[in-house]
Every structure is written in C-alpha cells, then in structure tokens.
Amino acid sequence: MLLWFVLGCTPDRGIQLPPTEEAYEGRRVRLHTNGNREICEGTGPSMEQMLSFLGRETELGDLDQPIDVYLLSEEQARETCGLGIDDVYACAFVEETNPVVVTSYLPTEHELVHAYLSLKQDVPRTRYAFLEEGLASVYGRDGSAAAPTTSLAEGLSFDRSLPLDQYPRAAHFMNFIIDEFGPAAAARVVLASSEARDVDALDSTFTETLGISTEALVELYEQESVSCTSAGWQRGYDCESPAEEWHFSGTLQLDIGSQCSSPTALGSSDGPSFERFTLDFPAATTVSIRMATPVEEHHATIRLTKCGTCDDEFSFVYDLSKGPLFGLQLDPGKYVLRTLYSSGQSEPGVLLFRQQ
Numbered sequence: 001m002l003l004w005f006v007l008g009c010t011p012d013r014g015i016q017l018p019p020t021e022e023a024y025e026g027r028r029v030r031l032h033t034n035g036n037r038e039i040c041e042g043t044g045p046s047m048e049q050m051l052s053f054l055g056r057e058t059e060l061g062d063l064d065q066p067i068d069v070y071l072l073s074e075e076q077a078r079e080t081c082g083l084g085i086d087d088v089y090a091c092a093f094v095e096e097t098n099p100v101v102v103t104s105y106l107p108t109e110h111e112l113v114h115a116y117l118s119l120k121q122d123v124p125r126t127r128y129a130f131l132e133e134g135l136a137s138v139y140g141r142d143g144s145a146a147a148p149t150t151s152l153a154e155g156l157s158f159d160r161s162l163p164l165d166q167y168p169r170a171a172h173f174m175n176f177i178i179d180e181f182g183p184a185a186a187a188r189v190v191l192a193s194s195e196a197r198d199v200d201a202l203d204s205t206f207t208e209t210l211g212i213s214t215e216a217l218v219e220l221y222e223q224e225s226v227s228c229t230s231a232g233w234q235r236g237y238d239c240e241s242p243a244e245e246w247h248f249s250g251t252l253q254l255d256i257g258s259q260c261s262s263p264t265a266l267g268s269s270d271g272p273s274f275e276r277f278t279l280d281f282p283a284a285t286t287v288s289i290r291m292a293t294p295v296e297e298h299h300a301t302i303r304l305t306k307c308g309t310c311d312d313e314f315s316f317v318y319d320l321s322k323g324p325l326f327g328l329q330l331d332p333g334k335y336v337l338r339t340l341y342s343s344g345q346s347e348p349g350v351l352l353f354r355q356q
C-alpha cells in the first residue's frame, strides 16, 4: 500500500469533497464516509490510541481538536488529493488552519502523523520531507515495512516532496534518531525543519535541536545503525498494550476474522480489514500455529512483528491456508500479531498458538 503526503498544496483553491456523513466522533479524530462504506467498529478507537501514543512519545501532548478524516473511494480520494499518481490513495493537507486527511483506506495512521504535526505548529508550514516522511512511517503502520534500498545522502536532498522509494530509508534514519536522542527530540527536529529548504540548511536544524552537525550525525548513523532491514523501525501503541491472556497452559486462543461490527475489527467493510493483537512471550519459546476451524474461507495471512528496536527485529508472515506451522522459534518479549484479509470478507475463526 502506498502513501503520499501533501501539505499546503491545496489551501489556495480549497478542496472539493464529495458529500459525506459523519460516522465516528472521538476526541482526536472525526471520521466521515461517502455513505457507501461501513467503518469497522475498532477503527476510530484504534486511531485515537495511536494519536494518544504519538502525543506521549513525542511529548507534544494531546490534541485540542479532532482531525477530520474522509474515507472516499479510490477514485474520489485520488481526485481530491490532486496527485495524479496511480496507487496513491491518501493525503493530508491543511485547509485554512485545519489539517484534513483524505483516504481510501483506514486506519491511515501515516497521514494522521502529518495532520498531528500540523496541529502542533503555531503556523502550519511545510516541513523537511525526508524527515517528516520518516517520522510518519515510523509511527504510521499502514504500508508494508520494506527494507531501505536507497542511500541516506540521496534521501537527505529531498526537502519538500519525497519519492516513495525513499520512504524506508527515511524511516530507518528517523528510527535511529529516536533510538539515539529519544522520540521527543526526533519530533522537535521535524517541527524545526520547516526552516530548512535544502540539505545545507538542515545543519542548523540538527545543531539547534540535537546539538550535532549533519556530518557528525550521518557518521554516527553509519557507525551504529547497520541492522534493521524492515519492520523493526516501526513503533505502535500495541507494544504498550496489555497482552492477550493465555487461556490454558501453553496454548493461546485468538478469535480472528471478526465482523466489521466487532470492536476488534479495523478497516472498512468493503476494503482490506484486519485485527491487531498483542502477544507476550516471557521466555524464549518454540510455537506451533494453526487454525482450530476450517481455513478455506478465511484467506487470511498473519504477520508477527517483534516490539522493540532494530536490534530486536523480527517480522514473520504466514498464509494460514497453508495449514499448521510447526517449530517457529521466538525470543522473549512482546509481539504484535496482525491478521490480514485481502478480500475484505473476513470469516470468524479460531487461531491457536501452542508452545511446544
């Protein structure tokens, strides 16, 4: 799934939204749909939790007003975002002083990071693209967490618009800054970067916020940050959430494939829907994974990702239609299990984790 960010590209002409109705109102987000799409029950609360986590991590605090998020069809979203790029179905921009997110899928965490940052600036201004997309990719987990394939030097040259293939490097670099200096400092760097218009100007951004020159920072990055090729650079509130309870000795039973009306269902009724569960393994273990119910209807995939930093990186994807899986070795710690239903037609099922 691809993501794009536009800030300040449209306020002059104003955006033209198709008719929508409000589907969810919370403290931090207000969700609108075009009427044809049901927003799954867990989506709004999940977006609230994500923004709350972002506020605590960055120490920029909670929001005073909700972010308006419009769920439209792919065609409508692309048209409204005005990007003309295939496969890009979401954007965030500032309409007068209100950040607005337009998207064709939910929960769209990546765009929420952009909107959140806009609300934390006195005057909405564009920020340095490579840094901002990095932060949005670390805290927004909509897309696949691919390994970086581009160089840092090249990425740092993009000040106001970042090509999609540069996102993983941006996220990897931002995760390094978070590890080294903390999330609050990382967020301060991004906000301060609205002054910087080219890579030379970034030097004063880094010096003022982190007390280090670009050259020294890049050197440190190259020395310290060699591992972490994919999902290890993402941070989510699930890793702080209480873990699922193991119901009986050695086996964890998870009800998956819940209907859109269930509080655990994320997404929308006609698009990809999924769930997230937090698992905790107090000691190193070997597990088997299988469905306790027939799997033909599910077409479900699971992704297990370890919480932590690049050093702890572990990400594992398994197609449940392949049958039981044996002998998966896991280090101790918390993991996030994500189910994916590509057809959007989830069927209730029971997933079993058994410690061998």
Ligand SMILES: [Zn+2]
Pocket: 003, 004, 005, 110, 111, 114, 133, 136
């Ligand atoms: Zn973005």
